[in-house]
Amino acid sequence: MTTPAPEDRKDTMAESAAEQPAAPADAKRGPSVATRERRSGLMNPSGETPYLVVEDLTVKFPTADGVVSAVNGLSYSVPLGRTLSIVGESGSGKSVSSMAVMGLHDRKRTQITGSIRLGGDELVGMPESDLMKVRGDAMAMVFQDPQSSLHPLYTVGNQISEAYRVHHKVSKDVAKKRSLEMLDLVGIPNPIRRFKQYPHEFSGGMRQRAMIAMGLVNDPKLIIADEPTTALDVTVQAQILDLLNNLQKEFGSAIVLITHDLGVVAEMADDVLVMYAGRCVEYGTATDVLANPRMPYTWGLLESIPTVSAASEKLRPIKGLPPSLLNLPSGCSFNPRCPYKDRVKGERCTTELPELLPVDGAGAHTSRCHLHDKASIYEAEVLPRLG
Amino acid sequence: MSDTVRPIDQSAARGETLLRVRDLKMHFPIKESVGLRRTKKVVQAVDGVTFDLKAGQSLGLVGESGCGKSTTGRMITRLLTPTSGEINFKGTDIARLKERDLRPFRRQLQIVFQDPYSSLNPRQTVSNIISTPLRVHNLVKKGNELGRVQELLERVGLNPEHHNRYPNEFSGGQRQRIGIARALAVEPEVIIADEPVSALDVSIQAQVMNLLEDLRRDLGIAFVFIAHDLGVVRHFCDEVAVMYLGKIVEQGPREQIYGAPQHPYTQALLSAAPDLGTIRGVPPKERIRLVGDVPSPIDPPSGCRFRTRCWKAEDICATLEPKLEGKPQSAPGHAAACHFAEPKVDLVAEIA
Numbered sequence A: 001m002t003t004p005a006p007e008d009r010k011d012t013m014a015e016s017a018a019e020q021p022a023a024p025a026d027a028k029r030g031p032s033v034a035t036r037e038r039r040s041g042l043m044n045p046s047g048e049t050p051y052l053v054v055e056d057l058t059v060k061f062p063t064a065d066g067v068v069s070a071v072n073g074l075s076y077s078v079p080l081g082r083t084l085s086i087v088g089e090s091g092s093g094k095s096v097s098s099m100a101v102m103g104l105h106d107r108k109r110t111q112i113t114g115s116i117r118l119g120g121d122e123l124v125g126m127p128e129s130d131l132m133k134v135r136g137d138a139m140a141m142v143f144q145d146p147q148s149s150l151h152p153l154y155t156v157g158n159q160i161s162e163a164y165r166v167h168h169k170v171s172k173d174v175a176k177k178r179s180l181e182m183l184d185l186v187g188i189p190n191p192i193r194r195f196k197q198y199p200h201e202f203s204g205g206m207r208q209r210a211m212i213a214m215g216l217v218n219d220p221k222l223i224i225a226d227e228p229t230t231a232l233d234v235t236v237q238a239q240i241l242d243l244l245n246n247l248q249k250e251f252g253s254a255i256v257l258i259t260h261d262l263g264v265v266a267e268m269a270d271d272v273l274v275m276y277a278g279r280c281v282e283y284g285t286a287t288d289v290l291a292n293p294r295m296p297y298t299w300g301l302l303e304s305i306p307t308v309s310a311a312s313e314k315l316r317p318i319k320g321l322p323p324s325l326l327n328l329p330s331g332c333s334f335n336p337r338c339p340y341k342d343r344v345k346g347e348r349c350t351t352e353l354p355e356l357l358p359v360d361g362a363g364a365h366t367s368r369c370h371l372h373d374k375a376s377i378y379e380a381e382v383l384p385r386l387g
Numbered sequence B: 001m002s003d004t005v006r007p008i009d010q011s012a013a014r015g016e017t018l019l020r021v022r023d024l025k026m027h028f029p030i031k032e033s034v035g036l037r038r039t040k041k042v043v044q045a046v047d048g049v050t051f052d053l054k055a056g057q058s059l060g061l062v063g064e065s066g067c068g069k070s071t072t073g074r075m076i077t078r079l080l081t082p083t084s085g086e087i088n089f090k091g092t093d094i095a096r097l098k099e100r101d102l103r104p105f106r107r108q109l110q111i112v113f114q115d116p117y118s119s120l121n122p123r124q125t126v127s128n129i130i131s132t133p134l135r136v137h138n139l140v141k142k143g144n145e146l147g148r149v150q151e152l153l154e155r156v157g158l159n160p161e162h163h164n165r166y167p168n169e170f171s172g173g174q175r176q177r178i179g180i181a182r183a184l185a186v187e188p189e190v191i192i193a194d195e196p197v198s199a200l201d202v203s204i205q206a207q208v209m210n211l212l213e214d215l216r217r218d219l220g221i222a223f224v225f226i227a228h229d230l231g232v233v234r235h236f237c238d239e240v241a242v243m244y245l246g247k248i249v250e251q252g253p254r255e256q257i258y259g260a261p262q263h264p265y266t267q268a269l270l271s272a273a274p275d276l277g278t279i280r281g282v283p284p285k286e287r288i289r290l291v292g293d294v295p296s297p298i299d300p301p302s303g304c305r306f307r308t309r310c311w312k313a314e315d316i317c318a319t320l321e322p323k324l325e326g327k328p329q330s331a332p333g334h335a336a337a338c339h340f341a342e343p344k345v346d347l348v349a350e351i352a
C-alpha cells in the first residue's frame, strides 16, 4: 500500500470537501476551469497524477414519484496503474456513478452535473459521437452479468473482433488475430476452437473472461468492473481477480472495481471509496479505510461481516434500512441508523450535513461525520469488537 | 420473547441424532439429442451423500455452484424423491414415503429458500402466508390464528401490526424473516436453510444470521445450512461438509475444516476465499489456484472426481475412488476422501 503523502493537501481538501450543490446553470458545461483547478482535491490519496478525475458528480432521475438523487456530489480520482474500489450497500449509487463515467445513461431521462475528466478531456457534455470513440477505446466496462452483455446470436470471436474493428481500421484477419491473442491472454484454453463458439457454449467463468477479453481488446487505460465476480464461484473468482491484477501490472491501466465484498476489496484495492445513499462517506487508501476507518457506517460494515479468518463472535448488524433516495433524511444521511449520533453535541447529526473532511485535519484520508474523537472511538470500542 | 414459540420437546436434548442420511443419490434423467440419435443420460447431481445431524447442531454444506447442495436439501425435505439411499428421521426412513405418510414429517423438516422475492406468494398477506401451515397441520384453534401469527412475527423481529401487508411492502431482509416465520410456525426440529442470506446486503445479512442463531439457541432447532460463503459458514456452523460434484469430499468439526483442511479441494476453496483479515495484519495465506472449471455431472471423471483439477493427482486417482474416511492422524469426526490427504495448517490465519 502506498502511503498518502501529498504536500499541499491541507488547503485544497477543505475546499473540495465543501458540499456544493451544482447550480442548474452549470449543468451543461460543469464547473469552470478556474474553480475546478483550485478545488481540485482530486489529487489521489497516493499523490500521483490521476488519469480519471470525477468531481462533484451528481446524477438525478426525474420519475413519476419525484426526483431520485442517485449520486450526490461525488468526487474521486484514479491514477494509471492503481485500483479504486467503490463499496456500499445495494442502491447506494455505485453503478449509477460508474455508468455516468462511461456515458451510458439515457441523456433525456438523466440529469448529470459536475465534471468527469479522462486524461484531461471533459466527458460531461461531450457529444455522443465523440464519447463513443472514447468508450471502448480509452475506457471499457466489465459487468456483473456477462450474459446480458454478450450477444447470444454471434460467436464470441466475432464479437471481440468487432469491438476491435470499431476502433481500428483493420482487416477481419488482423482483427481475428488480435482476438485470438486476447482469448489466450485471459486464459481461455484452445482459443482457435473457442473463437467460433457461441456464448452459451461457455461456462460462467469463461464468459466472464470473454467479456474481459472484449473489454480489453483496445487496451483501454481505464477499466470499470462492476461486480465482475459476484456471480462466480470463489475458485473462479480468484482466477478472474488474478487476471485483472496481472493485466494491470502488464498494461498499467487504471481500474475502478465495484463490489460489495470487503474481502475482495482488501485483496485488490489500492484506494477505497465508501458510498452511502449517493454520497461518498469515506475515502482513502485501502489501509486507511479498512484498517483505520473513521466513519460509523464503515465501522458498521466491518462489524457486520463474518470473515474466513475471524473467530466466531456475535455479528453486529447495522440496524434499519438505507433511506429512500426520494426523500433523504435531513443532516447526515446515516443518522437514522447511527448508534453514535448521541455523542455529537446539539442536533447536528439531524440538521447539518457533515462535510467530507480529512480525518486528521490534513492528509488524503477523508470521512463525512461530525464526531470529534473518531480515532479514539475506533481504537477503544470498534477495533476490539472486530476480533 | 423467546417463549412466544415453544422450544421443541426438551427430551430431544442436544446430542441425540435426529437425521441419519446414508448414501443418498439423485440422478436426474435427461434427454440429449446428438444429431438424429436421442440418447438417455443422467445428471449425477448427488451421488452418495452420508451424514448425521444431531439435535441443536448446525451442519454447513459448502461447495461450488452445481455440486448438489440444494438437491441434497430438497431431498431431505422430500421436495424431491431420491433415486436411492436412506433419510432416517428419528427412526423412520422417509426417503420413499408416500405423500400421505409424509405429512407429519413435513412439519418437522422445514426449508428456507435463498430468494426472498420468489419464495413468497405476492398475492397473499403475511398473515395468510404464515397461517396456512398452521391450519394445514391443525396447530392452532380457530380464532387464535392471528395471535399466533403476531407472536411469530415478533419472534423474527417484524412488527406484529404489519400482518395485513403484502410481501412487496417489505425489504429483502424482512421478506427473508417472513419466510423464516413461516418455517417456524409448525415448530420444526430441523430447518434446511438454502443460502438464506446470499441474496441480502451485508448489513442485512448479519441481522438475519443473528436471528437464525437465536432460534437455534432458544428453540434448539438443528440446521443444515447451505452456503457458498465460507465466512458465513464458519460463523454459523459447528460441523462442515465440503461437496464437490455430488459427493462430500471432506467433513469434520469447524475447527478442523478451517484450521487443518486435508482435502486438496477444501484447501483450494479456503485459499481462494478473499479475506478481509489480511489488511489488519493477518499474514497473507498461501495461494492455491485451481485451473479450469468443474466437470459436467453427466459424465464425471472416473476415480476421484476432483482429479481433473487436482495438483496432487497420480495414476491411482483415475482408477480408484477414494473413500471418505478418517486418517490415523485425524481428529475425531474428521474425514477426507483423498488418497493423499494431509493437513495444511497455514491456509486461514486466526485474527484473535
Ligand SMILES: Nc1ncnc2c1ncn2[C@@H]1O[C@H](COP(=O)(O)OP(=O)(O)OP(=O)(O)O)[C@@H](O)[C@H]1O
Residues within 6 Å of the ligand: A061, A063, A068, A070, A088, A089, A090, A091, A092, A093, A094, A095, A096, A097, A260, A325
Ligand atoms: N433509471 C433510473 N431511474 C430511477 N432510479 C434509478 C435509475 N437507475 C438507478 N436508479 C436508482 O438509483 C439508485 C442507485 O442505484 P445503483 O444501481 O447505482 O445502486 P448500486 O450501488 O449499484 O447497487 P447494487 O449493489 O444493488 O448494484 C437506486 O436506488 C436505483 O433504484
Ligand SMILES: Nc1ncnc2c1ncn2[C@@H]1O[C@H](COP(=O)(O)OP(=O)(O)OP(=O)(O)O)[C@@H](O)[C@H]1O
Residues within 6 Å of the ligand: B028, B030, B043, B044, B045, B046, B063, B064, B065, B066, B067, B068, B069, B070, B071, B072, B228, B297
Ligand atoms: N431437475 C433437474 N434436472 C436435471 N438436472 C438438475 C435438476 N436439478 C438440478 N440439476 C443439476 O444438478 C446439479 C446440482 O444442482 P444443485 O442445484 O443441487 O446445485 P447447488 O450445489 O445447489 O448449486 P448452487 O450453488 O448454484 O445453488 C447441477 O448440475 C444442476 O444443473
Ligand code: SF4
Residues within 6 Å of the ligand: A295, A296, A297, A332, A333, A334, A335, A336, A338, A339, A340, A341, A344, A349, A354, A368, A369, A370, A371
Ligand atoms: S454525522 Fe452523526 S449520524 Fe452521521 S455518522 Fe457521524 S455521528 Fe453518525
Ligand code: SF4
Residues within 6 Å of the ligand: B263, B264, B265, B304, B305, B306, B307, B308, B310, B311, B312, B313, B314, B317, B322, B337, B338, B339, B340, B341
Ligand atoms: S484422490 Fe488424488 S485427485 Fe483426488 S483429491 Fe486426492 S490427490 Fe487429488
Ligand SMILES: [Mg+2]
Residues within 6 Å of the ligand: A094, A095, A096, A226
Ligand atoms: Mg450496482
Ligand SMILES: [Mg+2]
Residues within 6 Å of the ligand: B069, B070, B071
Ligand atoms: Mg443451490
